[in-house]
Amino acid sequence: MxxxxxxxxxxxxxxxxxxxxxxxxxxxxxxxxxxxxxxxxxxxxxxxxxxxxxxxxxxxxxxxxxxxxxxxxxxxxxxxxxxxxxxxxxxxxxxxxxxxxxxxxxxxxxxHPKKLPAKFDNEHIHYFMPDAQIYQNKIATVLGGGDSALDWAIELAQYCKEVNLIHRRNEFRGLESNLKTLQTLKNVKILTPYLPKDINVVDNLIQLQLKGVGNNDSSMIETNDIFVAYGxxxxxxxxxxxxxxxxxxxxxxxxxxxxxxxxxxxxxxxxxxxxxxxxxxxxxxxxxxxxxxxxxxxxxxxxxxxxxxxx
Ligand SMILES: Cc1cc2nc3c(=O)[nH]c(=O)nc-3n(C[C@H](O)[C@H](O)[C@H](O)COP(=O)(O)OP(=O)(O)OC[C@H]3O[C@@H](n4cnc5c(N)ncnc54)[C@H](O)[C@@H]3O)c2cc1C
Structure with missing residues (x-):
């Protein structure tokens, strides 16, 4: 007892x-x-x-x-x-x-993490980011606009050769000082307002197609790993x-x-x-x-x- x-x-x-x-x-x-x-x-x-x-x-x-x-x-x-x-x-x-x-x-x-649709399922799509160091010299892409997305992007930027941060709005919900830090980092690219549309894996490199939100823009980025921080x-x-x-x-x-x-x-x-x-x-x-x-x-x-x- x-x-x-x-x-x-x-x-x-x-x-x-x-x-x-x-x-x-x-x-x-x-x-x-x-x-x-x-x-x-x-x-x-x-x-x-x-x-x-x-x-x-x-x-x-x-x-x-x-x-x-x-x-x-x-x-x-x-x-x-x-x-x-x-x-x-x-x-x-x-x-x-x-x-x-x-x-x-x-x-x-x-x-449980909020997930991307099943067509994105792939071993390089992650919903947790326990250790940024593992992704040394890789290209990483973070999806989301809250605190986790900004924290992960900052951590990954210490080790990765390139970090893309993609959010469906121009405004971020995460801490403003973290956003400011990201805006000053040379290896970080912030892409808004975009949503992921599709992926295609070629030779271990993910081609991620993006569609503009509220416009007809589209874009394509190449990345090794994708970190989804949708809450x-x-x-x-x-x-x-x-x-x-x-x-x-x-x-x-x-x-x-x-x-x-x-x-x-x-x-x-x-x-x-x-x-x-x-x-x-x-x-x-x-x-x-x-x-x-x-x-x-x-x-x-x-x-x-x-x-x-x-x-
Ligand atoms: C990205 C992010 C950044 C943050 N940064 C800060 C910060 O800088 N400073 C700060 O003060 N706070 C921060 N927070 C908030 C902070 O993490 C939480 O306030 C804190 O974790 C709450 O602690 P907790 O122990 O109440 O709950 P949790 O951390 O949620 O832990 C609850 C635990 O209970 C377990 N559990 C649930 N149900 C059961 C069950 N039925 N049986 C057995 N186990 C169960 C779960 O598995 C979990 O391990 C942040 C949060 C996030 C998401």
Whole structure:
């Protein structure tokens, strides 16, 4: 019987595990994928993150490594929690694990990239970009206009001989300073407003045909690899199945991060309340609120020491 089951080992679930360890809670942390780190590990492992307290800059994969190094038990990976059943005084997970309380840190949930039509299927079309260095001296093409597209183009430009960034609008949604950086890089070509029309592979080189959006323009570029950053579809169906109250953005929580089900708490990108922003450091704070309230629920007789130096 665990005191606490943490579901999802993104940055917030990892930090929640560390904080639960600090309070000596008997904790099990589950992750659906084969490794921990969530969006940070999957979507931007090489990004220099500049808004984590105490680090002026830290790469995504370094942050994940540090978070993992700080927990006492390894995350139980390849273990997607599909079922949470409320029993009298505990929760039964996947018919196997028992826990007195649950903290949901499921982030975007099980996420899948939005794909190009099937006619583009090819081993050189990628929906994740774990390591730009692999594409040293190649020609890379990034499709999309959001943060991931701009981040990937900047990372690839460090190693590739040429990077094309193709977006269907003239305006980009991603961070303006990143767009400015890309506009100054000599090996980056920005092509807008274009959409991919077709591909043709000749001798390991992809010929990508483009069609203009809102005009009759057409163009053709040659590239070795194509990175599609059209965003992700996330799946909230499990949360509904578990009986949680949700709105369009996520799980509704009160100020103690408690959900509508007594004993189930939530923190990180899966929660919704007015003014919330999807940021890692905010999720860390939410995890601390949740765990402190879980402690109070499990051990009402204990006076919780928040700091050794509490005044
Ligand atoms: C391109 C990009 C750049 C970003 N840059 C920054 C930045 O510079 N600074 C910043 O603060 N934030 C940034 N963010 C936002 C940041 O990544 C998120 O706020 C953060 O990852 C949220 O963490 P999380 O742990 O709540 O969720 P996630 O990172 O989404 O992790 C959730 C984890 O839960 C797992 N999971 C889901 N369902 C289950 C289940 N049923 N069973 C088991 N496991 C499950 C998932 O597989 C995943 O590993 C960026 C996001 C993107 C997309």
């Amino acid at each position: 665990f005191d606490l089951a943490i579901i999802g080992a993104g940055p917030v679930g990892l930090f929640a595990t560390q904080f639960a360890n600090l309070h000596n809670l008997k904790t099990a942390t589950f992750e659906a994928l084969d490794s921990a780190g969530g969006q940070v590990q999957m979507l931007f492992p090489n990004k220099n993150i500049q808004d984590i307290p105490t680090y002026s800059s830290i790469k995504g994969n370094q942050l994940v490594k540090k978070l993992k190094d700080n927990i006492s038990e390894p995350v139980i990976v390849n273990n997607k929690i599909q079922m949470i059943e409320k029993k009298n005084d505990y929760f039964l997970l996947n018919n196997t694990y028992k826990a007195k309380t649950v903290l949901l840190t499921t982030g975007l949930g099980a996420f 992700y579809k996330s799946d909230n169906r499990l949360l509904k199945k578990w009986g949680l109250t949700l709105n369009q953005e996520g799980i509704l929580v009160d100020r103690s991060m408690a959900t509508n089900i007594s004993g189930i708490y939530a923190a990180g990108d899966n929660v919704s309340y007015p003014g919330r922003v999807p940021m890692i450091a905010l999720g860390f704070g939410e995890a601390q609120i949740a765990i402190s309230n879980i402690m109070a629920k499990l051990f009402p007789e204990k006076k919780i020491t928040l700091h050794s130096t509490s005044i």
